[in-house]
Amino acid sequence: MEVKVWSYLKEYETNKEEIIKAITDVLESGVLILGEKGRELERQYSKYIGTKYAVGCDNGTNAIVLALRALGVGEGDEVITVSNTAIPTVSAIVTTGAIPVFVDINPRTYLMDVTKLEAAITPKTKCIVPVHIFGQCVDMDPLFEVAKKHNLFVLEDVAQAQGAEYKGKKAGSMGNISTTSFYPTKILGTYGDGGMVNMNSKELHDKMKRLRFYGAETTYYAQEQGYNSRLDEIHASILLTKLPHIEEYINRRREIAAIYDRELADTSLILPFVEDYGKHAYYLYVIRHQKRDEIITKLKENNIFANISYPWPIHTMTGYQYLGYKEGDFPETEAAAKEILSLPMYPTLSNEEVMYVCEVIHKILNE
Ligand SMILES: Cc1ncc(COP(=O)(O)O)c(C=O)c1O
Structure with a gap:
């Protein structure tokens, strides 16, 4: 017997017809980017985790970059996270011009040791990025106490914890903003790359929508300096077949x-x-x-x-x-x-x- 560390093949074999139909539906719809599938996924995924808004992105790394930028994090700001995470949590912080600052982990859960947070705060600290690593949530109540006391933003990195809960709340519904990844191995993964940013603030939602679309609200006119990080319709359509499960x-x-x-x-x-x-x-x-x-x-x-x-x-x-x-x-x-x-x-x-x-x-x- 061979046991792979991960494989999508059995899942694909079982759901082949539904997946191929999801892809064909998009190809036959005439809309490949920023269409109804993406909007429906944003609606359904926000409903699932319990936030008001969601913005689909091209992957989980860019979701973090743009979510930090939406919060106003940039050059010279410090962002506290852990060193025990996937490289993208940290590379995304660096991409905004901010400086990653690490705290150690709890040796039993491998999650951020929130008792060490306060010692890492300086006048430059702007945001805390708890990573709900391996599928379990960081202890958020004491984390929010520190964030509140020092007036810091909280961005939850939910790439590894879709559907996990903290005191009855879903991962990704607690911070000012949260990001996730639909990379194939994830709990909710597509057959390629994808990501999502979730929030309750309309202002952050509007800003995120601009940031992932060249800074534009209307085609060919940039309100601000933005980027391209759109989730395409084919991946949104595949994810819509999987989210209900x-x-x-x-x-x-x-x-x-x-x-x-x-x-x-x-x-x-x-x-x-x-x-x-x-x-x-x-x-x-x-x-x-x-x-x-x-x-x-x-x-x-x-x-x-x-x-x-x-x-x-x-x-x-x-x-x-x-x-x-x-x-x-x-x-x-x-x-x-x-x-x-x-x-x-x-x-x-x-x-x-x-x-x-x-x-x-x-x-x-x-x-
Ligand atoms: C904790 C964590 N953050 C961020 C990411 C980045 O996601 P992506 O690979 O979709 O860019 C990943 C996944 O690889 C991850 O595990």
Whole structure:
């Protein structure tokens, strides 16, 4: 048996007719960009997460860049986030001209340690970007307390946590603005690139619509300096076939997580820690062990493909040395990066495949 770390093929085979129809509908409609499919997806996705407005973008990275710009973040401003995130969270901050400032993570959840936030604030701080990593929400109440006290914006990065909840609220509905990614592996992913920005403020909505369309409200006339970051109709149409099933996808992810939890409970692995303030959407099932590299190699020998998200904290990467951080600055982030691995996790995995992964892990750990 081979268990891939992720694959869309089974999902595509099952829903082939619906997906091809979604694409054909667009091709036959005569509208490829900024049409009814995109607007309908914006309506349905905002309704799903509980915000008033949404603006579709071409990917999750540009969604962050433009959302920050909509908030007025720019040259020389400081934006606080974590080093344990996907590169785009940080590259997007840098693209606006702002300076990313990191805080360490909680070693149990791998999420931003909000008790460390206040110490990172300076007079230049303008925004906090909590990343709901691996499918679980950051502890938002204490984060908002700090944001309020220091008059800071909050941008939620929801790329890994569509459908996750914090105290009954959906990820992406709490900050001044939030962004997500529809990259294929995501909980709600398309067959290509896509992204979305959500907000409750009409002013931010109007600004975001201009920013993703060359700064224009009317074709050929720019009200402000903008960009091109439109979600195209084909991806919106594909996403419209998938959005109604998002809760099924999350429930299946939670079922798979429950099997891993049960079957791996009596091992030396550290399993995911789930905070009781919310609902984990299990974008990834991240486990931890000192012999991480050996486990990955042996899983591979048994045709099981695990992944590491992420093997290198951003502040240790060559591309980000200029920020001036050094090894040792964020000990929990650095320790986790050396020991974590993600097991295969996607709704079309069968119970047999999940059980096979558990069986092989037992064998490896008992050798
Ligand atoms: C936490 C996080 N933020 C941002 C992004 C960027 O999204 P995209 O790949 O659609 O640009 C991703 C996905 O790769 C991500 O995981």
